[in-house]
Amino acid sequence: MKIEWIAPIGKDRYIIKTGEWRYQKPERNQEKCKKCGTCLIYCPTGSVYIEDDEYRTDYEFCKGCGICASECRADAIIMVEEVRE
Amino acid sequence: MGETIEKLKWLLTDKYSNKRVEEEIRDKEDLLSSGISTCLGCGSEIGLRIALKVLGRNTILAIPPGCMGGVGVVGYGTTTGTEVPVFFPLLDNIASMLSGIKRYYRRLGRKVHVLAYAGDGGTADVGFQCLSGAAERDENIIYICYDNEGYMNTGIQRSGTTPYKAWTTTTPVGEARRGKPQVNKNMPLIMAMHEIPYTATASIAYIEDYVSKLKKAAEVEDGLAYIHLFSPCPTGWRFSTDKTIEVARLAVETNFFPLWEARYGEIRFTKKIWFKKPVKEYLKAVGKYSHLTDEEINEIQKLVDDRYRMLKSLAR
Numbered sequence A: 001m002k003i004e005w006i007a008p009i010g011k012d013r014y015i016i017k018t019g020e021w022r023y024q025k026p027e028r029n030q031e032k033c034k035k036c037g038t039c040l041i042y043c044p045t046g047s048v049y050i051e052d053d054e055y056r057t058d059y060e061f062c063k064g065c066g067i068c069a070s071e072c073r074a075d076a077i078i079m080v081e082e083v084r085e
Numbered sequence B: 001m002g003e004t005i006e007k008l009k010w011l012l013t014d015k016y017s018n019k020r021v022e023e024e025i026r027d028k029e030d031l032l033s034s035g036i037s038t039c040l041g042c043g044s045e046i047g048l049r050i051a052l053k054v055l056g057r058n059t060i061l062a063i064p065p066g067c068m069g070g071v072g073v074v075g076y077g078t079t080t081g082t083e084v085p086v087f088f089p090l091l092d093n094i095a096s097m098l099s100g101i102k103r104y105y106r107r108l109g110r111k112v113h114v115l116a117y118a119g120d121g122g123t124a125d126v127g128f129q130c131l132s133g134a135a136e137r138d139e140n141i142i143y144i145c146y147d148n149e150g151y152m153n154t155g156i157q158r159s160g161t162t163p164y165k166a167w168t169t170t171t172p173v174g175e176a177r178r179g180k181p182q183v184n185k186n187m188p189l190i191m192a193m194h195e196i197p198y199t200a201t202a203s204i205a206y207i208e209d210y211v212s213k214l215k216k217a218a219e220v221e222d223g224l225a226y227i228h229l230f231s232p233c234p235t236g237w238r239f240s241t242d243k244t245i246e247v248a249r250l251a252v253e254t255n256f257f258p259l260w261e262a263r264y265g266e267i268r269f270t271k272k273i274w275f276k277k278p279v280k281e282y283l284k285a286v287g288k289y290s291h292l293t294d295e296e297i298n299e300i301q302k303l304v305d306d307r308y309r310m311l312k313s314l315a316r
């Protein structure tokens, strides 16, 4: 057998539901958004994505750090308190 | 009219250049799990995510003990935090272990990137002798050091790259002592002086610069490529989690952490700062320097100026 890897690739992804840590969440005002992509490259968790030509946030892993809100030059993102039932 | 001025202002901001790099990396596959338990606003997570996007699937990753190991990039049991093979070397054999892996693949005739993503403790302190040896032997590995200026994962202890006067749990601030009494190692310059094919400093605030340096590092074939990544840590440096990028940007704008690259020891600046800010602005933004008096700030300003002058005299 020809060995292809000498390092293992994990069977499953290591995933923690980090979205549950969030105490504030980013909300984007699509009208103000200039589509510059700054929030996308700086988001540590990689939670910003593009859909229908709009920048959106995936709340599954977003930890609510606020980097996207403070880096957005157009002030399109505000942090609001996370309300959970 | 007002709208045009607004638009012009927008175009002139530093952040606009992010658009170019964003177009380049946004469709690349994200090979790092989103659900790793880094602190809120972690700079090192941005660094690793982008490095894996640029280098792609054909990469073997080594993560020594440190923040990135602890948060689950290596994983537990049969899980891993990345979609590339990932290793867990010891703190003191990162570069030697990777040298062996690279040689094995070269023998098989396969081209892979062999990447180390190590903290400053694993690079400048514990793992230094094997890194220096690998650099001297011209081992073809890519070594990224994410410098958060301390052993953050074990409780914010001082390391060789913790700056002068900075607070950590082992260099407390009180009557007898005021932060770290020694000056930090100039780690990127030490590596450049090994005259390896590629050395660079990078900052998470300047992603375009970082991406271009990663690409250059990936092209190196005749020796070691080393990138020293400035990666602010909200938990250990005591600032609010949304300020990570701002702090990293200030460090560059004040020349506290200049951006440069070196080929075979020949240094070239990659980011020219037209309007240099006083170091005070950076120190005021970071909580671990909040005890500093004006006198101490002047002392640090002098250290920063001296280092920058030395670097400039070495540069082309």
Ligand code: SF4
Pocket: A028, A032, A033, A034, A035, A036, A037, A038, A039, A040, A055, A071, A072, A073, A074, A075, A076, A077
């Ligand atoms: S940083 Fe602001 S303006 Fe730019 S894409 Fe994100 S939300 Fe839109």
Ligand code: SF4
Pocket: A026, A042, A043, A044, A045, A046, A047, A048, A057, A061, A062, A063, A064, A065, A066, A067, A068, A069
């Ligand atoms: S709050 Fe932080 S984690 Fe959430 S989308 Fe913004 S930058 Fe990403």
